[in-house]
Amino acid sequence: MSSSEPALVSRAAAGDAAAFQGLVERHRSMVYRLAYRFAGNHYDAEDIAQDVFIKVYRSLDRFRHDSQLSSWLYRIVMNACIDHRRRHVSAGVRPFGAEAERRMHDTPAATPGPETRTYAGELGGMLTAEIGRLPPGQRTVFLMRHEEGMKLGEIATALGLAEGTVKRQLHAAVHRLRRALNAAKVTAGERV
Amino acid sequence: MTTCDYRESGDLEAYFYGERPPAERHRLDTHLRGCAGCRAALEELAAIGDALETMPVVAAPEGANWSGFMERLDARLAADAVPGRRGGGRVSAAALLALAATLTLTTLGVMLAMQATHRADAPAAAAAQTAVPAPPSFEAADTAAFQAVTEEHFERSKLVVLGLAAKDPARAGAADWGYERELAARMLTDTRMYRMAAEDRGLGSIASVMRDLELVLLQASFTDDRDPASLPRIQRLIRRRDLVAKMDAVSLSGL
Numbered sequence: 229m230s231s232s233e234p235a236l237v238s239r240a241a242a243g244d245a246a247a248f249q250g251l252v253e254r255h256r257s258m259v260y261r262l263a264y265r266f267a268g269n270h271y272d273a274e275d276i277a278q279d280v281f282i283k284v285y286r287s288l289d290r291f292r293h294d295s296q297l298s299s300w301l302y303r304i305v306m307n308a309c310i311d312h313r314r315r316h317v318s319a320g321v322r323p324f325g326a327e328a329e330r331r332m333h334d335t336p337a338a339t340p341g342p343e344t345r346t347y348a349g350e351l352g353g354m355l356t357a358e359i360g361r362l363p364p365g366q367r368t369v370f371l372m373r374h375e376e377g378m379k380l381g382e383i384a385t386a387l388g389l390a391e392g393t394v395k396r397q398l399h400a401a402v403h404r405l406r407r408a409l410n411a412a413k414v415t416a417g418e419r420v
Numbered sequence: 421m422t423t424c425d426y427r428e429s430g431d432l433e434a435y436f437y438g439e440r441p442p443a444e445r446h447r448l449d450t451h452l453r454g455c456a457g458c459r460a461a462l463e464e465l466a467a468i469g470d471a472l473e474t475m476p477v478v479a480a481p482e483g484a485n486w487s488g489f490m491e492r493l494d495a496r497l498a499a500d501a502v503p504g505r506r507g508g509g510r511v512s513a514a515a516l517l518a519l520a521a522t523l524t525l526t527t528l529g530v531m532l533a534m535q536a537t538h539r540a541d542a543p544a545a546a547a548a549q550t551a552v553p554a555p556p557s558f559e560a561a562d563t564a565a566f567q568a569v570t571e572e573h574f575e576r577s578k579l580v581v582l583g584l585a586a587k588d589p590a591r592a593g594a595a596d597w598g599y600e601r602e603l604a605a606r607m608l609t610d611t612r613m614y615r616m617a618a619e620d621r622g623l624g625s626i627a628s629v630m631r632d633l634e635l636v637l638l639q640a641s642f643t644d645d646r647d648p649a650s651l652p653r654i655q656r657l658i659r660r661r662d663l664v665a666k667m668d669a670v671s672l673s674g675l
Contacts, residue, residue, distance in 0.1 A: 252493065256486065261479035270482055278493055285497055290616065307609075314605060351471035365642040373437060374469070380439055388635075389642060396647060399430030406464045409471075 233297055241288040248288075252281055258298070259305055265371050266309040268360050279308045302372065302386040310364040351412055358408040359401075366401035369394055426451060427461055436465045570614055570626050574667040577611065577633055580604050581663055584640060589652045597651060605641035608634065629670050632661040 231250060239247035256277065263276035283304050291300055359367055372383045380398070384391040426432045426448060434440050435448050452458055481489050583600040615630035639654050658664070 248497075249490075252490070256489070257479040260481070261477060264478040270478075273478070274481060274489060274492075277489070278496060281493055282496055287616070310605075311609060351467070352474040355468060355471050356475055374472070380434065380437075387642075388638060390639075393639065393642060395430040395434065397642065398433050400647075402433050402465065402468070405468050406461065409464055409468060 237288060237291060237297060240285075241291070248285060251284070255298070255301055256281075259301065262302070262305045262371065262376070263309060265359075265375055266367065267312070268356065272312065276305070276308050276312050279312065280305050283308065299382065299386045302376070302378070303388070306368045306372070306387060309368065313364050351409065354412050355405055355408065358405055362401050362404060366397050366404070369397040370401035370405075373398055424451075424455060424457060426455075426458055432458055432461055433465065436462060567623075567626070570618065570630070570670075573607075573610060573614055574629070574633075574670065577607060577637070578664065578667060580607065580640070581633070581636060581658060581667075584636075584651070584654055585658050585664070587651055587655075589648070589655065592651055601640050604637040608637045608641055611637055625670055629663070629666045632663050632666065636661070636663060 233251075233254070236247045236250050236254075240251055259277045259280050260273055263280070264270070264273035267273045267276060280301070284301070291297065359370065362370065368387070369383055372378045372386070373380065378386070380391050380394050383389075384394045387394070426435075431440065431444075431448070435445060440448065448458075452462070480486065580600050580603045584597060584604075587597050587600075611630055611634045615627055615634055618624075618627035618630055636654065636657055639657060
């Protein structure tokens with residue numbers, strides 16, 4: 229039996245559980261990577277990734293084969309990320325931050341102490357935290373452009389937005405990150 | 421250091437990511453030679469990229485163990501069995517309608533909760549207290565019932581659309597339409613579900629208006645409210661799509 233992606237999609241849409249599992253296995257790393265980048269911790273990343281595959285399962289039969297499954301998936305992932313954040317904000321739940329998760333799992337070996345961190349690593353951590361504070365739209369676009377290497381036009385298509393809107397969202401995100409970077413540089417300079 | 425159009429327009433990021441056509445790229449190359457601010461901004465972009473590259477890529481649950489994830493997904497899929505899927509592929513409109521009705525109630529709850537914490541004087545707030553009839557039961561989900569709930573959805577959406585359309589862009593600051601943006605974001609999922617349900621039932625008029633509404637809500641919830649051009653852009657979209665009139669027409673005609 230063919231295991232090409234269009235064939236898997238067709239079979240999964242017709243209720244073939246094995247085909248659906250095949251699709252999940254093909255795309256789960258990408259989905260999880262994006263979800264983790266967005267959420268910053270395993271707990272929420274799994275929640276988002278599960279929501280994504282539930283949504284895919286519900287709507288596979290509406291997937292149009294003239295578009296890329298991966299683009300369609302990106303859109304579902306990003307909507308799931310944004311929905312997840314909104315649910316948490318509206319429910320008054322504080323995001324389960326990476327720091328809290330690190331403390332819960334108590335894995336000091338995987339978390340180098342401050343003295344062993346490189347400056348670049350510190351900046352990376354600071355920027356990751358700042359990305360986590362970006363408005364969902366800006367964060368989505370920044371992650372898709374910077375982390376996933378998608379072109380502005382591809383992001384616009386995947387999210388159903390005008391390319392100009394995507395460009396403005398990216399600009400706003402980068403502007404904020406540059407400001408955070410400069411603030412960190414000043415702080416680091418003061419320490420020296 | 422003064423600012424310049426390239427930095428303000430987002431063209432510099434597009435240049436950084438290699439997304440400018442050759443002619444424009446050449447023009448920016450020339451500009452960069454004389455603009456220390458843009459050169460510094462590009463260096464910062466590179467520094468952001470370098471710093472983020474030091475962060476580990478996490479693309480799997482802890483221990484790269486997918487078994488727990490897959491088990492939980494299977495359990496959720498079993499609990500979430502969609503009528504129609506096993507038997508033949510298409511999700512039934514009734515199932516979507518039931519889901520949409522649930523989402524509608526959720527949205528209504530959120531809207532009412534938001535009223536308690538947001539501006540008490542918002543024009544939309546008082547209207548949002550209008551009682552909403554209970555959604556039709558799953559079994560009674562026929563076309564007429566579907567039209568009734570979509571009409572309710574249009575009525576609630578009008579609060580957002582009219583709220584956005586009525587703002588004076590010259591006077592409205594970001595905070596002045598933040599409430600409408602929040603509502604737009606929260607109504608987006610419902611609108612999408614109603615649109616899909618309408619498409620599924622072959623109700624082209626409703627699906628078409630839902631699509632326009634979805635676009636307006638999407639733009640409203642995604643755009644940067646500090647950008648003074650955002651609100652006029654959304655207002656143009658509402659006018660161009662003639663959205664309020666279309667929602668009224670669909671509600672009146674029942675189609």
